[in-house]
Amino acid sequence: MDMILAAGTPAPDFSLHVTPDQKLSLKELRGKPVILAFYPADWSPVCGDQMALYNEVLSEFHKFGAELLGISVDGVWCHDAFAKDRHLHFPLMADFEPKGAVAKAYGAYRAQEGFCERALFVIDKKGVIAWSYCSPVAVNPGADGILEALENLPK
């Protein structure tokens, strides 16, 4: 298991599909804080809870002007079905081809299993990682760490 990228590291840019016909790159979000939530898979029970929680906490994230992006190796159609089923109001990015490339760049890929760690990154408005946290795969890391990191960002 690699170490995930630590605070102070410039966040590697990426461009991934958020819908079947739309891509989003990290640098498009420069100027506002970004929360990257890598998670193992759509539909697995813990992630479901984690994404459901973030969905409810979204308005708190928005108070800091922050954008939340979920990332897993699932494909766009899978994300689409998952987001619809759970009424998710934030984008899910497909780290699908080449598989896990973005997760690898962040040190958040589990090569043996072939999916992402449950890793969280808060990136400041200049594109530098301000906080990162890797949770045991079976444990929902909650949102308190993210909120605290957002609070600690320089105004």
Place this chain on the structure above:
Amino acid sequence: MSLRVPVGEQDHVQGSADASCTLLEYGDYECPHCGRAHPIVKRVQKHFGKKLRFVFRNFPLSEMHPHAESAAETAEFAGAHGKFWEMHDALFENQEQLGGALYLKLAQEFALPPQELRAAVENREYLARVKSDFTGGVRSGVNGTPTFFINGKRHDASFEYDDLVEAIQAALASA
């Protein structure tokens, strides 16, 4: 993880402030796990009697549970009329039927003004109250429901009767 918002005036509390142990639950009236925890909490309360006080805070996952928020607001409405726990119990006991018809039926049962209840839920009068419970929960590390805190410390073991009793006993022993 520890509780960031201490138990205070705004809380719904069963038991005495002098109790040596406080069990606090963040819950959702539509969450099946909370429904299952409900009778377990009752048994735990009975087991410890005056040594334990119980606090309930709202943590409705409303995107997943379409009635969770209205149920929480109904309980808060009842709370404002001194009937929180009656409503709280009835909502969990009728978890399958959450919705306007049930709320009105329960309002009648507890002699609460049904028109006022209807208006309160429609106008989201208790939304801010419920939201503030929710936000405090998130900051305390609540990441799903039910989440219990025992004397302010998050209880990460299961909420089965034996596990709760054991954890509370440990808290009482160290109090």
